[in-house]
Structures are given as structure tokens and as C-alpha cells.
Amino acid sequence: MSLTEKTDVLVIGSGFGGAIPAYNLAAGGAKVTILERGPELGAADFTQSLEIGGYTRIVDLIQGNGIQVVAGNCVGGSSVVYFAASLRAPSFVFNRRGSTDHRLWPRAISRRTLDPWYDRVEETLPVAHQTWDDVPYAGGLFAAACRNAGHTCNPVPLAVDLDRCTNCNWMLNGCRFDAKRSMLLNYLPAARAHGAEVRPLHEVQLITKALTPGYRYQVDYTVVNPNDYRIPAGVGSIEAKIVIVAAGTMGTPVILRRSAATLGKIPGAVGKYFSPNGDRVSMAVMDERRIRDVLRLEREPGVAYDAFPIGKPIGSMSYDYLNGQLPEFERFGLQQIYFPAITNILPEDGTPGAPDWFGVDKKLLAKKWRSWLTLLALTEDDNEGKWGALPPTGNFIRVASSAVISSLSYHPNAHTLRGFAASDAALRAIVEKDGLGQHLDWTGGQPVLSAHPLASCRMGDDPATSALTADHQLRGHPGLFVTDGSAVPTSLTVNPSLTIAALAERASPGIAAAARAVGISVVGDVPPPGR
Amino acid sequence: MIVPALSRRRILQIATAAAAVIPLLPAEEAQAAILQTRATMEAWADTMVPGERRYAGDKVVLGATPGPGAVQAGAWKLYNDPDVGLGPLLPALAALIDTEAITYAAGHGKVVLGFVELTFKERTAVAQKLLGGPPGPVQLVWYALAAMPILAFHTAGHLDTATAVRDGHPGLTWLGFPQPDDDGIWRFPDFSYRRALARTHPRTTATGHPA
Known part of the structure; x- marks a missing residue:
């Protein structure tokens, strides 16, 4: 048996896509560890200032070719910096074909089948x-x-406590009044209450096969300097029986493609079909x-x-x-x-x-x-984005505190x-x-600015144009799930956070079942946080 | 052409080498090199967000519009902000702008020693040429150089915002950025017209979503 640290479920990323399954698995009884690339801040740390060096600690402005993307970089991920619009995707979205000849969403998912999961998320955030x-x-x-x-x-x-809200218009900086209902106020504290551990400033580099019998994957990470994310402050590895990749649409495909050399072949749709949500x-x-x-x-x-x-x-x-x-x-x-x-x-x-x-x-x-x-x-875009060469480390090349360059290209x-x-x-x-x-x-x-990156590791029924099965599992890699915005197959015509969250809720019982199949004692039917 | 057609990469190499020797120069010459860099970068900033002349005979800020511009708003400070990370590159980038200006002027039958000597219209033409290049790392550098003066003016990115607004930062004042409360925090108790201003969609669900 190796001396590498071990956990039942390793979650990469702590935004909507990571925090929600982390809570469900931890509440079900699994040992859960969350690795988050960014720092951990709370209401007392959030500033109302446009001074560079403040908000830039938690927001990444990602420069691609033909596109700029805004994304969160902190514990809670984009839920900390988003504008909290919480809308269900219209029914027609789930039947979208784009310019292909087939339905892009898995047949198992429709507005009707997703509504119970939307209900659960709206109750938990809660949405006002x-x-x-x-x-x-x-x-x-x-x-x-x-x-x-x-x-x-x-x-x-909106996922906002309207009584607490001061209408200050500083949501991008994180809410200093704890009125905006980010993951910091619901799923993450609930996951921690069930023993989940959150490790900020841990940037995942690679997923490999574990050496220890019973553990499927090893995740290698770099600890980054809190004052300059470009400077490494340590390295480490954790072995896990189940891995959930939720590093965000801009991070997940990069980690998976870098890992192809050690994991074996990964689906061709990883790092393709990116959508800026139109x-x-x-x-x-x-x-x-x-x-x-x-x-x-x-x-x-x-x-x-x-x-x-x-x-x-x-x-x-x-x-x-x-x-x-x-x-x-x-x-x-x-x-x-x-x-x-x-x-x-x-x-x-x-x-x-x-x-x-x-x-x-x-x-x-x-x-x-x-x-x-x-x-x-x-609007409805046609999933035209794709990644080019991988950066040597991390998810992109970090030029300054929040200025990063990605090889993502997008040309409508x-x-x-x-x-x-x-x-x-x-x-x-x-x-x-x-x-x-x-x-x-x-x-x-x-030409394109997006705060809603999607679909860079999307699910679907067609193996040629999707990376994940309808249960969010990476094709060909049992026990490796993707539950963030990258899994969403198409643009949504509404702000995507509620749909990402509902899909992460929907995926959780299936992940628990997969966990049980590898010997983890975990139940799949847990009440939402706070109930 | 007075200036040989050098590749951008070669110019950058030369300019970087030139910047590297600044610390080795006698104090007076080093000071002149820094002043030259600052003049070029501030002239570039004035092209992005133009301002009124600071004093009679101002050759950097050309007074293309009334009211202060990016230079008065602190563009030079933002360029040198450690969190921005452009500071060490500025001598090289200023040299590139000057080279482009010399080339542009030569093409129009004029001899100049740098970007500062161009008219506002000529500066704008040079900036458009540099910013309009093909997508890629070089264009991103120019884009960053354009973004900083705009951020200096529109956000006072080198200052705490509450302090900047209270102190009458020129850009934030130009925008009409609201004043914070006495404790330096923004709150807006009056924020809504508080009346129905449109019919809602007939197929809206009971909880406010599209069907």
C-alpha cells in the first residue's frame, strides 16, 4: 500500500458543480475532499472597490482567441462572483440540435425531468x-x-436574500452583506458539517491511475502562493475511489486533456464544443x-x-x-x-x-x-469553441493576478x-x-464576451460529439465524473447557474451508487442542506 | 523608409536589451530614459482617453477634449502597479510605440524622434494600426496597453474606490460615480420605481420562470 494520502471522493473545484455533489456525498456518509484552485474569502474580506489587487484575487479575466471569459477563482467558484440570476432553461432548449442531425442533450434529460432538481436547488439556495x-x-x-x-x-x-440586500451593485466583488446566496452560505458549510474538507489554493495538474488496490485515481496538485498564484508553494497527491471534476468550463477540459497521457484515451469531445452561452x-x-x-x-x-x-x-x-x-x-x-x-x-x-x-x-x-x-x-450558439495547446501547468497561462491567457478559440x-x-x-x-x-x-x-462558459466536456447520447454519458461519467473512465458547466451540452438562453446546479443535484445519487459499487458506505438519498 | 523593416520580435529584443542597460547608465542618462518612457506611455494614454492640457505648452497631453483624461486619472501609476505586471516591460513597449511612430511619420514625409511628437490625429492613427493587428500574443499586448489608461480613468484601478471618489478622482467624477455612505460603503435604500412597468409573459411559471 502506498503512503499517498487517500479519500473516498475527491472533488476538484468548489463552485456549483463541485459543492453540490460534495455535500450530497458527504451527507450520505462518504469521506470527501475538495481541492480548490483559488483562495477562501468571506463577507468580511469582500471589498467594494475596483482597485486592482482586490477583486482580481477572486475573478479571472480570461483572454482567448476571439473571446474573453469572466470566471470565479475562489472557494465557492463563480457562485461568489455571479449576479445570482436563477432561471430555469426553457423546455425547447433540451431538444436543441444545433447544426447537427441529432438531439444534443441526453434523451433522459428534459425540462420536466429536471424540474424536481431545480425545485431542490431553489429551496436550498434559496431563490427569491x-x-x-x-x-x-x-x-x-x-x-x-x-x-x-x-x-x-x-x-x-434571484438567489438573493432581498431583506439583507442593500442594492449596492458590487456583486462581482463578492457580497459583503451575505445577501447573495453563494455556495459559501449553503452547500459548502453543509458539506463541511458532514466532514468534507475544503483545501483552498490547491491547483490540480493531473489525474493518473492509483497504485493502491481499491483506489482508482490519483490526483496531483500544486499548492499556490496566496499572494501570487504563479508561484508554487508545494506539491502533493491524493488517491481516491471516485473523482468529480468540477474545475469549471475553463479548467476541466485542460486537466482532463493533460491527463490523457496517464489515464489513457479520453473522448474527443473534451476541450471541444465550447459554448459561451450565446x-x-x-x-x-x-x-x-x-x-x-x-x-x-x-x-x-x-x-x-x-x-x-x-x-x-x-x-x-x-x-x-x-x-x-x-x-x-x-x-x-x-x-x-x-x-x-x-x-x-x-x-x-x-x-x-x-x-x-x-x-x-x-x-x-x-x-x-x-x-x-x-x-x-x-442566444443559441453552435458550440464552435475549442482548445488549442495545453498550458504547461494549471488551466491557463497566468500573466498577472487575474489576467490569464487561454488557448480557447471561439469564432461564431x-x-x-x-x-x-x-x-x-x-x-x-x-x-x-x-x-x-x-x-x-x-x-x-x-468580438465575444462571456460570463457563462459551457459545454467544453459535454454530456450526450452520441459518443462522437459528447464526452460524458447522461450520468455525467467520462466515457471509458468509470468513477470519473464531471458535474460543472462543462457538462452542459448547449447554450441555455438564460443564465446557466441554476441549470448547472440542478444537473449537479441530479448527478449526485448516481455518483453515490457508483461509490457504493466500489465499497464506499454512502447513501444516495439525502435531504437538502438545511432541511 | 528611414527605419529598416524590422520584425516586431526583433524590435522587442532590441528594446528589451536597451531597457536592461538603463540601470548601468550614468544617473542623468538613466533618468532621461525613464522620462522618455513615461512621456511615450502617457501620450499613448492620452490617445486612449484624451484630456485637457495640464499646463501651457504640454506636449504629452494634447487637449483633444475638455476635462481631464487618462493621464490626469493616473494611467502612469496603473501601468506601474505591481499587480498589473507591465512595469518591467514599459521601456521596451514605449520603444516599440516610438518606432511605429517614426515609421508612420516617415511614411508621411515627416521626421520625428518619437510618438510624443505626433499630432493627436497621427497618434490615433498609429494606435489604430497597432491595435488592429491580427489576433495573437502581440495584439494582446497592445490591448493591455490600451486597457490600462481606460481602467485608470473609468475605475481608478490603482486606488481604493471610496477614497478615489471622495477625493474627486477625475475619471470617476466624469462618470458621475456615486458617493459611498460615511463609512465608505455603498448602499442604495432608494433603488426602485416600485411599480409594475410591464405585463409579464403569459406563460411564466408560478415561480417566475420561462416555461
């Missing part, structure tokens, strides 16, 4: 249902503009006078809007184009969303002639910042561009009707 009284000014303005253009608009369900960001610069005269909005005497930085970042959304009768690639959600000023490099100034995203006209656009309305269309094809064009036209028709505002592109620098 905003009324119009809870929707901030920007969301109210978008709703009023939708109504003016003949559209419906809904308050967005994210299409744009904005409008709104006319305060027209808001008052046309929409009859006034937030205080003489002030119609002038409130871009106030509130929770996501307030309202139109479901009008989430219609299964429409052709694929022409269905999308239209959402009001606040982007912090760190993204202000991206808007184009809307004036004729170059330059579009810097210079005189861009500065003048910034003078109207409080009248901006930033918008997100969540004609199908995806059709969805972009259709959603642009829909938003333009809403915000420009009756001169309410001017719709502007956000394409400064890279």
Missing part, C-alpha cells in the same frame, strides 16, 4: 422571486421600454428627457433615470423570444444587466468613423455613464451570427422606439 418593488431602476426602465415596444417583461428570480452584450445610452416624456418615469423630482450604478445588477428580462415555435438560433432571452466599469473598454461610441472604442467620442460617451443601460441577449459561425443579429435587432427596436435611446455595440477588443 422579485416583485416590481424589488426591481432596481435599470430593470424598471428596461421593462417600461419593453412595454412601450409591445413586449412583455418579467422580474428575474452571450451577446450590448448597451443603450438613454435619453433622460424621453424617458420622462414617453415612459413617464421619474425616480425623484426632475430625475427620470440617471441611475445606472444603482441596484442589483440583474432586474428584468423579456421572455418573448423564448418561444419554441421559432426556428433554432432565433430564440433568445433579453436581459437588463449592469456591468461594472471594469468592462467600460468594450462599448463602442456609436459615432461614424474610427476609432470606435477609445478616443474623444468614447470619452464623451462616458460622460453619460449614469444614463447607460447595459443589455445581455442570451453563420448560425450564431444570425442569432446575434436577430437579438441585436430586437433590442434596438425596444430601446430606440420613440427616441428613448441609442443602441450601441460592445465589441471593443474581442
